[in-house]
Amino acid sequence: MYTTEFLDIPPLTGASGTVHLPGSKSISNRVLLLAALSEGVTTISDLLDSDDTRVMLQALRQLDCGVEPLANGQLRIQGLGGQLRIKQTDLFLGNAGTAMRPLSAALGLLASTQGAQFELSGVPRMHERPIGDLVEALRQLGCPVSYLGNDGFPPLRLGDGLIHPLMLDAPIRVRGDVSSQFLTALLLALPLVATEQDVVIEVVGELISRPYIDITLKLLGKFGLHIREEGASRFVIPAGSRYRSPGEIAVEGDASSASYFIALGALAPPTAIANGITIEGVGLASIQGDIRFVEAARLMGAEITGEANRLHIRRGAWPLKAVDLDCNHIPDAAMTLAVMALYADGTTTLRNIASWRVKETDRIAAMANEGRKLGATIEEGPDFIRITPPPNPESWRAASIHTYDDHRVAMCFSLAAFNPAGLPVRIEDPKCVAKTFPDYFEALFQVCETAPQRIPVICVDGPTASGKGTLASEIADRLGYHLLDSGALYRLVGLAADKKGLSTDDQTLKEPAQARRLGELAAAMNVRFEGHQTYLDGQDVSDALRTESAGMAASRVSAIPQVRAALLQLQHGFRRLPGLVADGRDMGTVIFPGAPLKVFLTASAEQRAQRRYKQLISKGNAANIDSLLADLVARDLRDSSRTHAPLKPAEDALQLDNSALDVEQSVKQVLGWWQSQSAFPGN
Numbered sequence: 188m189y190t191t192e193f194l195d196i197p198p199l200t201g202a203s204g205t206v207h208l209p210g211s212k213s214i215s216n217r218v219l220l221l222a223a224l225s226e227g228v229t230t231i232s233d234l235l236d237s238d239d240t241r242v243m244l245q246a247l248r249q250l251d252c253g254v255e256p257l258a259n260g261q262l263r264i265q266g267l268g269g270q271l272r273i274k275q276t277d278l279f280l281g282n283a284g285t286a287m288r289p290l291s292a293a294l295g296l297l298a299s300t301q302g303a304q305f306e307l308s309g310v311p312r313m314h315e316r317p318i319g320d321l322v323e324a325l326r327q328l329g330c331p332v333s334y335l336g337n338d339g340f341p342p343l344r345l346g347d348g349l350i351h352p353l354m355l356d357a358p359i360r361v362r363g364d365v366s367s368q369f370l371t372a373l374l375l376a377l378p379l380v381a382t383e384q385d386v387v388i389e390v391v392g393e394l395i396s397r398p399y400i401d402i403t404l405k406l407l408g409k410f411g412l413h414i415r416e417e418g419a420s421r422f423v424i425p426a427g428s429r430y431r432s433p434g435e436i437a438v439e440g441d442a443s444s445a446s447y448f449i450a451l452g453a454l455a456p457p458t459a460i461a462n463g464i465t466i467e468g469v470g471l472a473s474i475q476g477d478i479r480f481v482e483a484a485r486l487m488g489a490e491i492t493g494e495a496n497r498l499h500i501r502r503g504a505w506p507l508k509a510v511d512l513d514c515n516h517i518p519d520a521a522m523t524l525a526v527m528a529l530y531a532d533g534t535t536t537l538r539n540i541a542s543w544r545v546k547e548t549d550r551i552a553a554m555a556n557e558g559r560k561l562g563a564t565i566e567e568g569p570d571f572i573r574i575t576p577p578p579n580p581e582s583w584r585a586a587s588i589h590t591y592d593d594h595r596v597a598m599c600f601s602l603a604a605f606n607p608a609g610l611p612v613r614i615e616d617p618k619c620v621a622k623t624f625p626d627y628f629e630a631l632f633q634v635c636e637t638a639p640q641r642i643p644v645i646c647v648d649g650p651t652a653s654g655k656g657t658l659a660s661e662i663a664d665r666l667g668y669h670l671l672d673s674g675a676l677y678r679l680v681g682l683a684a685d686k687k688g689l690s691t692d693d694q695t696l697k698e699p700a701q702a703r704r705l706g707e708l709a710a711a712m713n714v715r716f717e718g719h720q721t722y723l724d725g726q727d728v729s730d731a732l733r734t735e736s737a738g739m740a741a742s743r744v745s746a747i748p749q750v751r752a753a754l755l756q757l758q759h760g761f762r763r764l765p766g767l768v769a770d771g772r773d774m775g776t777v778i779f780p781g782a783p784l785k786v787f788l789t790a791s792a793e794q795r796a797q798r799r800y801k802q803l804i805s806k807g808n809a810a811n812i813d814s815l816l817a818d819l820v821a822r823d824l825r826d827s828s829r830t831h832a833p834l835k836p837a838e839d840a841l842q843l844d845n846s847a848l849d850v851e852q853s854v855k856q857v858l859g860w861w862q863s864q865s866a867f868p869g870n
């Protein structure tokens with residue numbers, strides 16, 4: 188997951204390949220609650236691991252349900268069988284509507300019938316999301332519920348520690364036109380008390396987001412509960428209801444998350460490798476309402492085929508076709524249509540989306556504000572949004588997209604990187620995708636491509652121990668970029684030569700045959716980088732690489748042209764989306780001569796020797812400052828005086844002498860340079 192302040196997505200030109208979707212959020216949290224309320228043990232596979240499921244799991248743990256992660260990634264839940272084990276606790280539910288609403292209903296009923304008391308709260312935005320209609324329904328039943336903040340909104344206190352008989356004879360009336368989650372909450376909770384008699388729910392007003400109710404009903408069925416529907420707005424929970432664990436249950440991939448990759452397949456040109464996107468984990472047999480996004484995407488021109496658990500998408504009509512659509516049946520996925528509309532041949536209107544206004548943020552306003560930043564003309568109303576794309580490529584603008592702590596806003600606007608103007612897109616606070624799809628951007632970059640020269644590279648070259656590695660790694664972390672420590676590659680060649688018994692002393696290296704052998708060795712090296720570890724032939728050589736003798740050996744072998752040539756492609760291979768920070772001696776002069784930012788980092792030799800001394804001592808290694816100084820001066824001389832790719836600043840490099848700077852000051856300076864020449868200098 189990208190935890191950076193922002194993520195700059197370079198202009199993208201194509202996409203193809205297979206995406207494995209994380210589990211559905213809606214199904215995951217319903218299954219967790221049902222498993223917790225049931226009798227027996229439930230083993231759940233493919234559960235979504237996200238902010239929303241984490242708060243639900245934390246709540247279940249606090250309620251003393253047995254929650255046991257299994258080695259194979261499954262989760263085992265020991266159900267409560269409807270009997271509370273904990274009678275008083277405070278639950279923090281973040282911004283998870285799928286936890287707040289059903290837990291309020293279930294704990295409200297259980298608190299009343301078993302004499303308990305719970306307080307449920309969330310983040311500030313959760314305290315702005317309405318819950319009054321659900322509270323009204325609970326109060327009708329006789330549950331004591333009080334607001335701890337503003338009337339109509341969380342936080343809530345459920346129960347008062349006393350037992351209250353419930354009034355189950357009259358139908359329970361609940362509004363259906365604000366959020367279908369209120370009805371879902373009651374459908375999930377009322378079976379706990381429908382023991383002696385039928386319990387009836389009557390929906391008042393139009394029921395929005397009906398497909399989410401279908402998910403609820405299907406999952407209730409899996410836990411042994413069959414609700415009778417009488418007409419469009421009456422649901423009867425039969426007397427004698429009892430939740431029984433199905434034993435095992437698998438969570439489908441998230442159909443709303445699929446929408447971004449369906450859109451991607453519809454709007455991205457194919458790559459040289461393949462045509463189209465395949466989505467694994469959700470397909471045409473999905474129980475999720477958002478699978479009907481497929482129909483909407485087809486209307487806009489996407490070519491989509493599929494099987495029960497898989498979808499294949501290709502670009503069909505291009506530009507996409509503008510549509511005028513009632514989106515009541517796909518409230519979440521419809522946001523993705525708003526971004527597809529940026530690539531359409533006219534004005535698209537999405538209607539019946541009033542529920543967007545009470546989601547993680549006011550989504551109609553958010554989509555309108557951010558879409559306008561890109562150059563689109565957008566009109567918004569209480570329950571609709573109308574999008575006219577920028578009229579020509581020149582009208583697109585590079586935009587820094589504010590994401591409002593809303594995962595869907597972030598995911599939607601990533602697709603603006605396919606704009607015809609070839610502009611990058613900045614996504615602010617990219618970690619907000621953790622709500623449903625923590626690795627969304629990784630999955631996106633896995634299947635997207637762009638011309639290598641469009642992938643930004645920041646080069647950090649300079650003499651030994653000037654702090655290149657430290658600076659490069661910090662910059663890479665802050666920007667979410669990949670990191671190339673090119674010196675490590677030369678160190679690996681030295682190490683590999685040593686393992687093979689090939690001499691790297693100055694005299695032997697002058698022999699043409701030895702230079703050829705080392706070149707071949709460098710080309711055939713079996714290396715693997717995993718986080719901070721480096722493996723040579725499967726063996727962890729991370730510590731061996733960092734010794735001073737490995738540095739000296741690297742300096743000797745790096746003067747051999749065959750070795751440098753052998754490592755060229757390997758280094759170019761590090762230039763991957765979304766960007767790269769590369770440190771070495773010739774990053775800016777030879778390997779990435781077109782890089783948009785080149786830094787030549789220096790410090791006095793004495794200062795560098797001091798730093799290296801401290802570095803070695805802090806790792807428990809013996810060191811002598813005088814010999815370190817002599818070694819680094821010798822290494823610098825060899826590196827800068829060799830014929831091939833000598834150590835020197837590129838003509839367009841910015842020089843930074845960090846003798847008097849600490850690491851953070853150097854980082855700030857380089858990030859400042861980067862920002863000022865980016866497409867988003869004001870942000």
Ligand SMILES: Nc1ncnc2c1ncn2[C@@H]1O[C@H](COP(=O)(O)OP(=O)(O)OP(=O)(O)O)[C@@H](O)[C@H]1O
Binds near residue numbers: 650651654658853
């Ligand atoms: N600006 C700085 N101020 C103080 N110490 C620094 C600074 N930059 C780096 N250092 C410290 O100096 C030591 C050497 O830094 P680093 O290993 O990053 O250098 P390098 O240029 O990558 O070295 P090499 O060329 O051997 O790979 C580290 O202990 C690091 O923490």
Ligand SMILES: Nc1ccn([C@@H]2O[C@H](COP(=O)(O)O)[C@@H](O)[C@H]2O)c(=O)n1
Binds near residue numbers: 675741771
């Ligand atoms: N681009 C590069 C990087 C490194 N070298 C040589 O490798 C030696 C070790 O590098 P470190 O950065 O890990 O210290 C270095 O002294 C150079 O001789 C290189 O040639 N080109």
